[in-house]
Amino acid sequence: MSSEPLVLGIESSCDETGVGIVRGHTLLADALASSVDEHARFGGVVPEVASRAHLQALVPTLHRALDEAGVTLADIDAIAVTAGPGLAGALLVGVAGAKGLALATEKPIYGVNHLAAHVAVDTLEHGPLPEPAIALLVSGGHSSLLRVDDLARGVTPLGATIDDAAGEAFDKVARLLGMPFPGGPPIDKAARDGDPLAITFPRGLTGPKDLVEHRFDFSFSGLKTAVARWVEARERSGEPVPVNDVAASFQDAVCDVLTRKAIDACRTQGIETLVIGGGVAANSRLKAMAAERAAKYGITVRVPRPKLCTDNGAMVAALGAHLVAAGTAPSKLDFAADSAMPLTLVGV
Amino acid sequence: MLVLVLDTATPAVTAALAEVHPSGHAVLAQRATVDGRAHGELLAPQIDALLAEAGVKPRDLAAVIAGVGPGPFTGLRVGLVTAASFTMALDIPAYGVCTLDALGLRTAGRALVATDARRREVYWAVYADGRPLTGPAVDKPADVAPKLAGYAVTAAVGEGAAKYADVFGLPAGAQLYPEPSALVELAASRVCDGAPSEPLTPLYLRRPDAVEPAARKPALSASER
Ligand SMILES: [Zn+2]
16 A cells, blocks of 8 residues: 555535545546536426435446556555535435445545545645644635644634525526526636626625624625616616626626635634635636735636546545544544534534 | 345435345345435444344455335435445446335235335335236325226335324234345345346335426516616
8 A cells, every 4th residue: 555545535515526535645537427407497406406406417427436546446555435414405415325335335434524625635736734723615605714723623713604605696696697507707708808897786795884793794685786776777767787897897896805814814813824725716806816816916726627626525634634634533424414414523 | 146235215314235145145134224304324333233243254255235215315225325336346247126015015906005206206016916906106105096996905014004093994904114135035045046247226206306407597687778
C-alpha cells in the first residue's frame, strides 16, 4: 500500500450520482451521472425522481470510476459517502450502497458532511489547505460562510442564507428570463454581453443594522423579487426586457454581497486564505470579483475548476482521504443519512 | 451454495443466510427487525451480524436474492441498493423476487396478499395455491374489497390484510411479513442453474409526486399594475 490512502467517495445528496477515487490529494477518477434533465420541466429537483435515478445509476457509475482510475475495489483502502445534509431519500441510496460495498469488501466506511467535502475538494487542485481558512460555499442548496481551523475535526459556521440559496436565486431569475434550469450557466453567459451597472438591484443584509445582526448572513429572496418586479414593470409598459443587462446586474448584486462578506470575514478574523466551493463557484464573475477584491488585502483565493465545484464523488473521496490521513476512526455501520447534518460534524 | 437474502419492502427489515443446492435449500440464520423508518440504519449491521454468527466471509457468498417490492420506496431502495452493491463488489449474480409472491407462496386455496402501502392504500395481489393469480397493484382497501368475491378469496395474509381486515371481511393470517425461506424457494432454481444476474428493478407501482410549476405569479401588487 502506498503511504497515501486510496479512497472511493460516493455522493448522492441531490440530483448528481457521483463516484470519485483519489489517492491522497491526487484525483484518479470522477464519474458522474446526473438526473438534472428529468427535473428541468419541474423547475427544480424532485426528490423522488432523484432517488430513483440514484438507484439506477450507482452501480454503473461505480464501474466507470474504477475503470477510469484503473483500480479494483480490492485496492481501495476506505469508502467515503455523503451522510448529509441533502435530500433524505437521495442520501439514503448512496449511504446504503456504500455500506453494502464496505461490508462486501470488508473495508472501513466514512459517512461525511457534504459541505465539508465542498471545501476538501480544493485540495485535489491546490494541495493541502492552509488552516485557518475561510470557506464560502454557494450552490442551489446552500450559501454559507465558514471558518476552517481543522478540516478533519469540524468547521465553524459564521453565517448562512436566511432565505433562498444563491443558486436558487440564479434558477428563479433564469426562469423569469426564459432561460433553462439550472440557471447559473445561462445567466453567466448572458451577463457577459450585459451591463452590470444598468440596473441597481438591492444587496441583501448589507445595511448598517443588518451588518450588526447578520454580518455574515445572506438573503437573496428580496433580490429575486426585485428582479421580478423590474422585469414585470418593463413588460407591462410594453418595452423590451434587456435580458443581458438584467442578467449582468442581478449577477453582480449576488457576487457583490458574497465576495464583500467573504473578504470581510477574512479580514476581521485575520485569515489569508479564502476557498470558494459549490456550484455557484463556477460563476465567472464571482471568481473574478473575489480575486480582484482579495488581492487588495493580500488574501489568496482558491477556487477549484468548475467540474469539482458542482456536486461530485471526488469531493467526498477527498474529504475521506483527509480523514483517513488524520487517523480519524471510521463510522459504524448503523449511521443514519442525516438530511439536516450540522456543519460542526465533518463525519458521523 | 451460500446466498444472502434481503427484503426491505415492508417495515420488517429482513436479512438471511441460506444454503442452496439442487437437492434442497435451508435458511441458516435470519434476522428481521420491524421498524418502517430505519431500514438504512438497520440492514447493514444485520447482515454483518448474520455473517459473523455463521462464520461466513462475504467472498463465500454465491448469489444475493432480494425482494423487489412492491413496498414503500425509501425502504425498498435500501435493500435493492445494498443487494446491487454486494453483487457488484463480489461479482456474483443477483436474483429478484416479488415480495408479495414470497408472502403468498405458503397460502392455500384462493388468498389475498396485502402489504401496507401507506397513504391508506395497500399493495396487493391474489394467489391460487401459492401462485399469483393477479399482478401486484396498489389501491385503496375499499376498492380492493369488492373484487375479492370474484376471485373467490377465502384467506388473507400480510400486514395490509391485518390492518384492513374489517374492510376486506377476511380473517387475516398470522404471517405479516415475507419469510426468507419463501424468497429462497422462489429463486432457488435460478441460483442452482447459474442463471444470468438480474437487474433489481423495484416495483414502485406509483409515479413520483411531482407537479410542473404553474405560470409565474405576478410580482407587482394590483395597485402597481
Ligand atoms: Zn453541494
